[in-house]
Amino acid sequence: MPRVPASQENVALAAEILRRGGVVAFPTETVYGLGADALNAEACARIFAVKRRPHFDPLIVHVRGIGDVGALTTAGDDPRLERLAAAFWPGPLTVVVPRRDIVPGIVTAGLETVAVRVPSHPVARALLEAAGCPIAAPSANPFGYISPTTADHVEQQIGAEVDLILDGGATPHGVESTIVDLSGAAPVLLRPGAVEAERIEAVLGLLVRPVRKEPVTAPGQLDSHYAPRTPLELLDGRAGPAAPGERAGLLAFRAPEPGVASTYARVEVLSPRGDLREAAARLFSCLHDLDGAGLSRIVAEPVPSEGLGVAILDRLGRAQAKRRV
Ligand code: TXA
Ligand code: MG
Numbered sequence: 481m482p483r484v485p486a487s488q489e490n491v492a493l494a495a496e497i498l499r500r501g502g503v504v505a506f507p508t509e510t511v512y513g514l515g516a517d518a519l520n521a522e523a524c525a526r527i528f529a530v531k532r533r534p535h536f537d538p539l540i541v542h543v544r545g546i547g548d549v550g551a552l553t554t555a556g557d558d559p560r561l562e563r564l565a566a567a568f569w570p571g572p573l574t575v576v577v578p579r580r581d582i583v584p585g586i587v588t589a590g591l592e593t594v595a596v597r598v599p600s601h602p603v604a605r606a607l608l609e610a611a612g613c614p615i616a617a618p619s620a621n622p623f624g625y626i627s628p629t630t631a632d633h634v635e636q637q638i639g640a641e642v643d644l645i646l647d648g649g650a651t652p653h654g655v656e657s658t659i660v661d662l663s664g665a666a667p668v669l670l671r672p673g674a675v676e677a678e679r680i681e682a683v684l685g686l687l688v689r690p691v692r693k694e695p696v697t698a699p700g701q702l703d704s705h706y707a708p709r710t711p712l713e714l715l716d717g718r719a720g721p722a723a724p725g726e727r728a729g730l731l732a733f734r735a736p737e738p739g740v741a742s743t744y745a746r747v748e749v750l751s752p753r754g755d756l757r758e759a760a761a762r763l764f765s766c767l768h769d770l771d772g773a774g775l776s777r778i779v780a781e782p783v784p785s786e787g788l789g790v791a792i793l794d795r796l797g798r799a800q801a802k803r804r805v
Contacts, residue, residue: 513617
């Protein structure tokens with residue numbers, strides 16, 4: 481079993497594996513990442529193989545701090561980057577900036593930009609320090625499937641194919657980083673995530689929100705993503721009872737009416753007290769549990785479309801899309 485507790489010794493072991501071109505799963509404050517040395521193209525190729533991820537889907541590069549960013553991008557002195565870094569790093573914000581040639585093409589999927597973030601999770605930070613290289617890391621799930629928020633999720637999905645899993649417990653935010661594209665004149669919100677867009681706009685001014693990007697350069701933007709294997713339907717309002725004899729699952733934001741809940745084979749409540757932060761942290765775990773419960777379908781109730789709710793609704797909307805990839 482390549483799964484070990486994220487002790488200091490094991491972080492050092494993981495760093496050694498990364499320096500030798502291996503792949504290591506590790507916790508971040510958002511979800512578990514599947515990391516490789518970002519400057520080693522061959523090592524990064526293994527990430528794509530393990531995830532069965534298409535090569536048009538670029539990776540996020542994780543670094544220790546703003547001081548590491550100048551080596552990867554020509555935008556090191558972009559005042560917008562400096563303002564965002566001061567406000568949100570370390571933390572769950574990713575910026576897309578023009579890349580330098582040192583970044584391998586496989587990392588950026590041939591794009592002229594690179595996505596960079598500074599994680600705040602102590603294990604991720606310790607690993608970056610010990611490895612001494614930037615770490616390219618997508619979420620540690622098979623392509624298109626639900627993102628992992630525990631070492632269990634990683635082990636069940638790709639455990640046999642990674643060199644090591646650092647177990648640092650459940651990830652605190654539970655949804656991925658917010659991605660802002662700074663490569664053009666106006667900043668663009670590419671993916672809603674753990675930092676609410678409103679907070680970024682308070683620092684940067686209005687963000688452009690693309691309706692749909694063509695061609696798809698960011699798979700976070702593919703319709704079908706974050707998807708359980710069980711068909712999922714995102715409702716407009718509260719769920720009614722399941723059909724008699726049906727083995728359905730219910731993903732509710734707050735506790736459902738007992739009369740409704742009792743008609744479902746399995747019920748997961750994101751946040752009994754209606755807290756979006758708690759709901760985000762539990763989202764992928766609840767989806768994993770429902771997907772493993774042998775259900776014929778899952779119905780999901782919407783969460784309020786504000787703050788973190790926007791990221792949650794984004795993931796649920798993609799979870800319901802028919803798989804096309
Ligand atoms: O919270 C997170 O961001 C997690 C943890 C592990 O850091 N990582 C993560 O990675 O969510 P991944 O690969 O699952 O999602 C990265 C997203 C993808 O949608 C990818 O297309 C986009 O970032 N991306 C990466 N580089 C990009 C670029 N140069 N331009 C546009 N989008 C980019
Ligand atoms: Mg992902």
